[in-house]
Amino acid sequence: MNCNKCGSDKIIPDLRITDHAHGNVEKNLSIYIQKTDHIFFNKLEQGELIAQICCGCGGVELTINNTDGLWEAYKKSKE
Template identity: 60%
Template structure:
């Protein structure tokens, strides 16, 4: 099994794949996400969503962020540049 180590302190006490949640108006929970717009068409605009995940060190508190679908986001980004 591959152990993940903290990039700062080297600890193996890593809390994996947690979500970052915002409690918005009315205390409604919403996980933080990245959105990349695929087109600039005003009527049929499409975007790709990538939910943000965090890994947190249980010793020093360092937090690393990543998204679940980086390849899909990259493809959407490339399409948005055309």
């Protein structure tokens, strides 16, 4: 695996981006898409952000997991 910016192979993959919230509780940063249109008890589809760092140039690339679930939730939200 090589960096898209500089071509270096000094890559650290699959890193979670974590927020230390109130009480120092760790929570991975995520994107949510609403799956239902209920006023109460909405269901959400979640995808966590994943980082890849190049130690050659300092570039950071973000990806997200659960792309299929997010896509389906997005399509449903547009109906």
